[in-house]
Amino acid sequence: MFRRLQTKLTVLYAGLFALALSLVAVSVYLTIANNAQQQVRRELVATGAVFDSVWALRTQRLRDGADLLSHDFGFRAAVATRDAPTVASALTNLRQRMGLDLAFMVDVDGGVVGADPGKIDIDKLWRALDHEGRAQGVFVVDGAPYQLISAPVMSPVLTGWIVFGARLDDREMTALERLSAIRMEAQVFDQRGDTWVATDQIADTKALGAVVAKAMGQAISEPTRLRTATGDNLVMVKRLMPLDGETPAALVLCYPTTQAMAPYRPLMAAVIIAGVVGAALVAAASGALSRDIARPIAALEDAARRLRRGEAAHVDVRSSDEIGRLSDSFNLMAAEIREREARITELALHDAETGLPNHLAMEREIEARMARLAPGQQVVVAALGLDRFSVLRSAIGYSLFTQLVAEIGSRVRVIDPDAVVGRLTTSTLCVIFPLTALTDELVPLVEKALIDLAAPVRLGSELVDVHMTNGLAASGAEGADAPRLIEQAMIALDQARAGGRKVAVFDPVAYGDPAGNLCLMSEMLQGVANGALFLHHQPKLDLRSGAITGLEALVRWDHPTRGLLRPDLFVGMAEETGHIRALTDCVIDRAIADQRTLRAAGHDLTISINISGRLIDDPEFADRAIEKIAATSARFCFEITETAVIGNPDVALGVLARLNAAGIPVSIDDYGSGLSSLAYLKQINADELKIDKAFVLSLENDAKDALLVKSTIDLAHSLGLKVTAEGVESREALAMLQMMGCDLAQGYHIAKPMPLETLMVFLNERAAETPLPAKIPRRAR
Amino acid sequence: MKIASILFVVAMLAGSAQAADLTVAVRDRDGKPVSNAVVTVYPNGQPTKGPIKFEWPYRVAQQNIQFTPFVLIVPVGAEVSFPNLDKVRHHVYSFSGGNRFELKLYGHQESRSVRLPEVGAAAIGCNIHDQMVGFIKVVDTAYAAKSDAKGVAVIHGVPDGPVVARVWHPYLRAARNETTLPLAALHGAARETATIELRPGGH
Numbered sequence: 015m016f017r018r019l020q021t022k023l024t025v026l027y028a029g030l031f032a033l034a035l036s037l038v039a040v041s042v043y044l045t046i047a048n049n050a051q052q053q054v055r056r057e058l059v060a061t062g063a064v065f066d067s068v069w070a071l072r073t074q075r076l077r078d079g080a081d082l083l084s085h086d087f088g089f090r091a092a093v094a095t096r097d098a099p100t101v102a103s104a105l106t107n108l109r110q111r112m113g114l115d116l117a118f119m120v121d122v123d124g125g126v127v128g129a130d131p132g133k134i135d136i137d138k139l140w141r142a143l144d145h146e147g148r149a150q151g152v153f154v155v156d157g158a159p160y161q162l163i164s165a166p167v168m169s170p171v172l173t174g175w176i177v178f179g180a181r182l183d184d185r186e187m188t189a190l191e192r193l194s195a196i197r198m199e200a201q202v203f204d205q206r207g208d209t210w211v212a213t214d215q216i217a218d219t220k221a222l223g224a225v226v227a228k229a230m231g232q233a234i235s236e237p238t239r240l241r242t243a244t245g246d247n248l249v250m251v252k253r254l255m256p257l258d259g260e261t262p263a264a265l266v267l268c269y270p271t272t273q274a275m276a277p278y279r280p281l282m283a284a285v286i287i288a289g290v291v292g293a294a295l296v297a298a299a300s301g302a303l304s305r306d307i308a309r310p311i312a313a314l315e316d317a318a319r320r321l322r323r324g325e326a327a328h329v330d331v332r333s334s335d336e337i338g339r340l341s342d343s344f345n346l347m348a349a350e351i352r353e354r355e356a357r358i359t360e361l362a363l364h365d366a367e368t369g370l371p372n373h374l375a376m377e378r379e380i381e382a383r384m385a386r387l388a389p390g391q392q393v394v395v396a397a398l399g400l401d402r403f404s405v406l407r408s409a410i411g412y413s414l415f416t417q418l419v420a421e422i423g424s425r426v427r428v429i430d431p432d433a434v435v436g437r438l439t440t441s442t443l444c445v446i447f448p449l450t451a452l453t454d455e456l457v458p459l460v461e462k463a464l465i466d467l468a469a470p471v472r473l474g475s476e477l478v479d480v481h482m483t484n485g486l487a488a489s490g491a492e493g494a495d496a497p498r499l500i501e502q503a504m505i506a507l508d509q510a511r512a513g514g515r516k517v518a519v520f521d522p523v524a525y526g527d528p529a530g531n532l533c534l535m536s537e538m539l540q541g542v543a544n545g546a547l548f549l550h551h552q553p554k555l556d557l558r559s560g561a562i563t564g565l566e567a568l569v570r571w572d573h574p575t576r577g578l579l580r581p582d583l584f585v586g587m588a589e590e591t592g593h594i595r596a597l598t599d600c601v602i603d604r605a606i607a608d609q610r611t612l613r614a615a616g617h618d619l620t621i622s623i624n625i626s627g628r629l630i631d632d633p634e635f636a637d638r639a640i641e642k643i644a645a646t647s648a649r650f651c652f653e654i655t656e657t658a659v660i661g662n663p664d665v666a667l668g669v670l671a672r673l674n675a676a677g678i679p680v681s682i683d684d685y686g687s688g689l690s691s692l693a694y695l696k697q698i699n700a701d702e703l704k705i706d707k708a709f710v711l712s713l714e715n716d717a718k719d720a721l722l723v724k725s726t727i728d729l730a731h732s733l734g735l736k737v738t739a740e741g742v743e744s745r746e747a748l749a750m751l752q753m754m755g756c757d758l759a760q761g762y763h764i765a766k767p768m769p770l771e772t773l774m775v776f777l778n779e780r781a782a783e784t785p786l787p788a789k790i791p792r793r794a795r
Numbered sequence: 796m797k798i799a800s801i802l803f804v805v806a807m808l809a810g811s812a813q814a815a816d817l818t819v820a821v822r823d824r825d826g827k828p829v830s831n832a833v834v835t836v837y838p839n840g841q842p843t844k845g846p847i848k849f850e851w852p853y854r855v856a857q858q859n860i861q862f863t864p865f866v867l868i869v870p871v872g873a874e875v876s877f878p879n880l881d882k883v884r885h886h887v888y889s890f891s892g893g894n895r896f897e898l899k900l901y902g903h904q905e906s907r908s909v910r911l912p913e914v915g916a917a918a919i920g921c922n923i924h925d926q927m928v929g930f931i932k933v934v935d936t937a938y939a940a941k942s943d944a945k946g947v948a949v950i951h952g953v954p955d956g957p958v959v960a961r962v963w964h965p966y967l968r969a970a971r972n973e974t975t976l977p978l979a980a981l982h983g984a985a986r987e988t989a990t991i992e993l994r995p996g997g998h
Contacts, residue, residue, distance in 0.1 A: 087888075087922045094890030169890050170920025170928045171965060172994075 019311060023304030028297035035289035042285050050274035051248065058237045058250040058267050061194040065252065065265060068190065073150050073163060076178040079112045080165030084176050090169035093119065101127045105176070116160060116179030122172055129177075142258040143175045151257030152204070155179060159202050162257050182254075182263075198269040202254070205230075205262050212266070225249050226264050237267075246271035310337045314344055321348050324355075368420040371436035373500070376444045379434055380496035383446065384489070391450040392488040396460065397503035398426070398467075399511070401481040403441035414473045418480065419443065421471050429463055442507065444500060452488035452519065460484055460517045483510045487520040535591050538571065538584055542600040547571050549604045550767035551621070553776070554738060554760045557752045562780055564620040564651070566760060567605045568767045569597065585626075594626045595635055602639060606646045608770050617777050622651040622681060630654055631665040633672070640676040651702065653683040656694050667697055674699050681738070686726065695733065702758075703730040707741025710761070714746040724754045731755065814952040815984035819976070821942045821962060822990050828946025829964060829991060831866040833932045834976075835939040836950050837959040842914075842935035846870070849939070854878065855919065855929055857885045862919060862929025864941075866965065871914050871935045878906035886922035891915060894933060916963065916972065930965045955982045968992040 016022040083089055083104065092100035101119055105128035109117035118128035124140050133156040142149055147166035152159050160179035167174045180186070187200040194200075203210045203226045210223040210230070225240050229251035237250040252265040310331040321327035327348045331341035363375035371379070376395075383393045400406065400419065407415050423435045423443055432448035449456070464484060470477040485506025489499040502520040509525070510518030541547045547569060554564035571579040588594045605621045612619055629635045643650055652673060670680055679701035687706040695703075705726055709719045723739070730737045739751045742761030751759055765776060821832040847870035856863045858880040869875055877887050877898055887898040893913030900923075901907055911917060914935045921927035932939070942948040960976040967974060969992075976989055 085925060091888075091890055095895075168920070168925065168928075169918070170925070171918045 018308065020301065020304040020308040023307065024297060024301040027300035027304075028293055031296040032289070032293045035292060039282075039285050039289055043282060046278040046281065047271075047275065050278060051271060054248045054269050054271065054274045055237045057194060058198070058248060058269060061190070061198060061200075061267055062250055062252050062265075064193050065190055065200075065267075068193070069161070072161065072180060075112070076114070076161070076163040076180065077148070077150070077165065079108060079114070080163055080176045080178050083108050084165040084167045090167055090173070093121070093167050093173050094169040098127050109178075112178075114178050115181040116155060116162070116177065118177050119167070119174050120164075120177060121174030125174075138258055138260075139177070143177070145259075147172070147175060149257055151255040151259075152182065152202075152263040153179070153257035154204065158183065159204050159254075159263055194267075197273060198267050201266045201268070203251075203264045203266050210264070222249065222266060222268065226251050226266055230262060230264055240268070244270065244272075248274075307337065310341060314341060317344060317348065321351065326352070365437040367416045368423060368437055370420065370423045370443070371434070373436070373438050373444075376434070376436040376438065376446065376500060377496040379436075379446055380499055384496065387450070392452055393499065394447040394449045394452045394456070394486065394488045395499050395503045396445040396447065397438060397485040397487075397500070397507040398422070398443040398445055399483050399485070399507045400441040400443075401483055401511070406441075406478070406480075410473065410476070410478060414478075415440075417473055418471055418478060421473075422467060422480065422482070425467050429466060438500065438504065442504065444503065452486060456486065457517050457519065460486065464516055483507055483515075484517045485510050485520065486517065534584060535587060535593050537573070538588065538593060539596060541571055541573070542596055546574070547597070547600055547604070548769070549601065549608055550769055551608070551773050552760055552767040553619075553765040553773070554622070554758045555748075555764045557748075557756055557759055562619065562765075562777060564622060564758065565773070566622040566624075566653070566767070567601060567608070568624075569601050569604075589626050589628050594628050595632070598623075598625060598629055598635070599638075602642060602650075605650065606642065606648050609648050609650075610646070611770060612774070612777075615774055615777075617774075617781075618649075620649045620651055620679075622653050624683065625652045625654050627655060630669055631662040633665065633669055636669045636672055640672065640678065643678060644676065651679045651681050653681040653704065655683050656685065656691060656698065663694075663697070667699075670699055682735075684740075686722070695729075700735060702736045702738060704738045704740055704760075705756075707761070710739045710741040710747060710751070711743065713750055714744060720750065720754075723751070723756075727754050727756050814954045815981065817938075817950045817953045817958075817960070817981060817985045817987065819940075819942070819948045819950070819960070819962070819987040819989050821946045821948065821964075822988060823993050824990065826990075828942070828944070829993065830942050830944050830946060831864075831930075832942040832946070832948065832962055832964040832967075832989070832991065833866060833868055833934075833939060834942070834948040834950060834989070835932075835934050835936050835961050835963065836953050836981075837936050837961075838938065838954050838981075839957055840959040843937040847935070847937045849937075852876075855931065856880050857887070857921070857927070860921075860924050860927055862921075862927055864929075866930045866932060866941055868932045868934060868939050868941055869911060870937075871933050872910060872912055873933070874908050874910050875931060876906050876908045879903055883923075885924065885927070887919055888922055889917045889919045889931075891917035894931070916965070918965070928965075932963060953981055953985075956980060960987070962989045962991055964991055964993065966993045968994050 016025065086104075089101070089104050091097075092104065105117045105119060108114070109128075116129060118126055118134075120126055120136070120140060120143055122144075124136055126134065126136060135154075139153065139162075142153070143164050143166075148164060150161070150163040153162040154160070155162075159182045161182055162177055162179045164175045164177045166172050167176060182202045187202065190200045191198055201212045201222075203212055203223065208227075210226040212222070221240060221242055225238060226249075228234070229238065229249075230253065233253075234251065237248045240247045240249045248269045248271060250267045252267070254263040254265055256262055310329070310333070313329050313331060317327040317329045327344075329341040329344055331338050363371055363378070365372045380393055380395065387393065400422070403415075406418070410418070419437060419441070423437070426433055426435045426443065426445055430445075430448070434446040436444045436446075438444045447456075464482055468480050468482055470479050472478075485503045485508070487499055487502035487506050489502070502522075505525050506518050506520035509521055510516065538547070549567045550570050551565040551567055553562040554566060555561075556563040569581050569585070571581075571584060573579050585594070585597065588597045601623055605623055609619070609621055639652075642648075654670075673680055680699070681702035681704055682695070682698060682700050683704050684706045685703050686709055703726070705723055709723050709726075712719050713723060714720075727737045736757040737755075738758040738760055739747075739756050740760050742748050742751065742759045742763045744763055747761075748759055748763055768776065817834075817836060819834045821829040821834070823829050849868060849870065851868075853867070853869045853873045853875045854877075855867050855875060856878045860881060860883070867875070877885075879885055879901055880903075882903050884900045884902045885898075886900050887896075887907070889896055891913075892915060894911045894915065894917035896909040896911075898907040898909065911931060911933045914933050917931045917933060919929045919931060932941075938950045938953050940948040940950045957980040958978060960978040961973050962976060963971075963973040965972055974989075974991060976987060978985070978987055
């Protein structure tokens with residue numbers, strides 16, 4: 015109903031008070047009205063009694079006067095002697111002396127002296143007097159009621175009656191009214207026919223007359239209520255004794271109740287004024303009180319809203335009541351929430367181990383900076399990777415390694431206090447440079463800084479050597495988002511490591527299109543199905559016979575939109591995404607088909623197929639390959655890298671053994687480029703060793719390489735392995751290899767990888783030229 | 796019929812003497828005997844000629860603040876004495892027409908006399924003692940008597956012949972407090988009953 019607490023409380027209190035006051039006022043009014051009415055009743059009764067007393071007194075006075083006169087000897091003599099003038103004068107004399115309205119004499123014969131007989135119903139009066147000589151009562155004379163009193167005149171026998179009368183007129187009633195404590199209206203009513211009328215017809219008394227008639231009829235002596243146009247009245251009717259016992263008359267005392275209420279009006283006014291003033295005071299006070307209550311609550315509500323929005327929320331309430339305690343609790347809670355939030359944020363944005371900002375914090379920082387960039391500016395980010403992570407970790411333990419990372423982070427800040435340093439991975443830090451562009455000058459600067467950073471770190475009592483590689487990436491405001499930028503720096507780090515450099519800037523061309531990679535894989539699978547993937551073959555030259563005795567199958571993809579794709583653009587990806595098996599299956603199928611074609615043309619050549627390290631420890635693949643090869647009586651050689659065996663040596667060596675058993679020779683590819691292990695060389699049951707082209711390319715210029723190649727050839731031969739040299743690009747190299755006793759050679763100097771049709775032509779040409787043993791092809795690279 | 800037979804008896808008794816007693820029993824409406832009623836008889840309807848003399852004294856004494864007797868019958872022109880037998884003084888008066896008199900204060904054992912010249916009833920009172928009321932019936936006939944406590948008045952020696960008989964009583968409800976009996980003539984002794992109406996309250 016009320017949206018505001020203050021309004022609700024104010025209305026409630028003021029309303030209750032007003033209600034209570036109304037009840038008080040009503041009860042006061044009712045009590046007053048009741049009291050007033052009772053007072054009026056009492057007063058009416060009292061006035062009635064007073065009237066009785068007055069009546070009796072006057073009766074007595076009149077009687078005294080009448081008796082006095084009736085016993086006066088002279089008067090009696092005058093009466094007895096029918097001395098009318100004397101009698102009349104005596105009556106007049108007494109009337110004046112006593113202030114009477116009427117004084118006359120009725121003799122026993124009905125004669126009247128002292129009054130106009132025409133105005134008096136003599137017969138009626140005579141009968142009344144004859145009936146009771148000392149009569150008294152109301153009698154109408156000349157249309158007006160009089161209180162008459164009679165006294166017999168005995169002289170000594172009854173000769174007549176003295177009659178004294180007092181008029182019951184307005185003056186008389188006014189006197190009676192004055193005797194009353196309350197201002198009432200007194201009237202005399204007499205019956206005329208059936209109706210009762212006021213003797214002094216001053217106002218319409220029809221209603222009053224009805225009341226009188228009823229009261230007289232039922233002999234009601236209690237005051238009764240009469241409602242008139244001017245208000246409530248209390249009416250008391252008092253029977254007046256008629257002189258003749260026949261014509262009744264009544265004294266009517268009428269009192270307007272409103273007049274009775276009049277003295278109480280100031281009291282009622284005082285109650286009402288006190289009520290209104292009190293209600294106003296209560297409204298104001300409860301308004302103020304509820305404001306005091308509601309204001310802190312409103313402040314709390316506001317603070318709660320602010321707290322919800324994550325803003326600072328403090329309620330300033332200084333009271334010691336519940337609201338004050340609630341506010342204190344709220345403030346405490348708000349502070350704790352903010353503190354906890356800060357701690358959570360701290361945890362969310364910091365690396366727990368080093369205390370450095372974490373990946374997410376760096377992303378946010380980059381985003382913030384990107385948002386502030388002017389057009390053309392860039393955010394420059396570096397991924398600073400500690401090399402040889404696993405070696406270091408196993409050497410010094412994870413805990414110390416973490417200290418090391420933290421130390422490197424603080425070193426970065428020492429070198430460039432404006433740089434922001436965070437931890438991306440266990441061994442990688444992220445540095446956001448205070449630069450707005452990635453220029454070529456940065457690389458040497460970073461290389462120089464890396465030297466300082468790579469100073470040995472003292473951890474406890476030990477000095478630890480550290481090596482670091484740095485990948486740089488930069489992005490403009492419209493460029494990549496923050497995660498992408500960090501990823502690019504990480505890729506740049508990988509690219510630097512791959513390129514054997516200390517610092518590398520992210521190379522998008524070398525990286526390709528990572529976004530398209532997944533798409534590329536599905537396209538590749540389609541290509542596998544529809545024959546878009548096919549093989550190029552690079553011939554292998556037998557240095558002893560001078561004949562082409564083998565081929566290395568290299569997969570190619572004629573991409574529907576990007577054209578011919580080299581294997582390094584999709585093979586690595588196929589390995590990473592688990593599609594290498596499908597690709598290799600496809601290659602094997604193609605090679606089987608191509609070998610059949612070549613055989614048909616009379617060229618029986620062994621085809622070497624590169625088997626990914628991911629497939630070497632997959633016995634199922636091996637089984638299927640063996641089955642296929644056996645089924646088609648193909649002659650293949652599987653080329654693997656020695657590192658392929660490292661991951662799961664037991665399984666891998668088992669697979670190689672099965673291949674061997676199936677008569678499929680195994681060739682160790684790229685020997686010398688990785689971590690060439692003599693132990694594995696011993697374990698791997700191989701047929702051939704392929705020397706990495708890195709050694710062969712500089713064979714004729716580098717004596718050390720030549721020595722290494724020669725030693726390797728000798729070593730392989732000693733172990734019963736054939737040796738193939740890759741990357742033979744010059745006649746000199748070929749000659750040297752021939753001299754060194756190398757078995758086979760492969761390279762641009764001999765032949766590039768080529769499609770099957772071109773290979774057929776090439777082989778046919780070679781066949782036409784043969785037999786020319788050890789003929790050096792003149793074909794240039 | 797009854798009256799006729801009574802009259803017959805009276806006439807028979809009075810036949811020899813030519814005169815007889817008339818006995819009148821005065822009753823009120825309730826049949827109670829009324830004392831102090833004065834019965835007057837006028838033979839031939841005429842007043843008595845010559846001096847009249849009654850057997851009782853013409854005297855109204857004041858005794859015990861009362862007039863005694865209450866009613867006194869005197870012939871016209873008689874001298875009535877008012878002896879005061881009380882220890883207090885009295886002021887006797889009458890306003891009755893020609894018999895007006897006033898005997899101013901006189902004391903114990905004193906007496907005053909008044910001549911009453913007019914026929915009629917004289918109401919006498921005492922100006923000092925209102926309750927003292929008495930009546931003197933002044934008559935012009937010799938045949939008058941007052942009823943006793945039994946309400947019986949006996950008039951002696953009423954001559955036979957036509958009569959006018961009247962009954963007077965101070966409180967009799969009639970003009971001049973007097974009523975005429977329905978008695979036309981007397982023949983010897985007669986007994987009459989007169990029924991009269993009295994004013995209530997005795998005034």
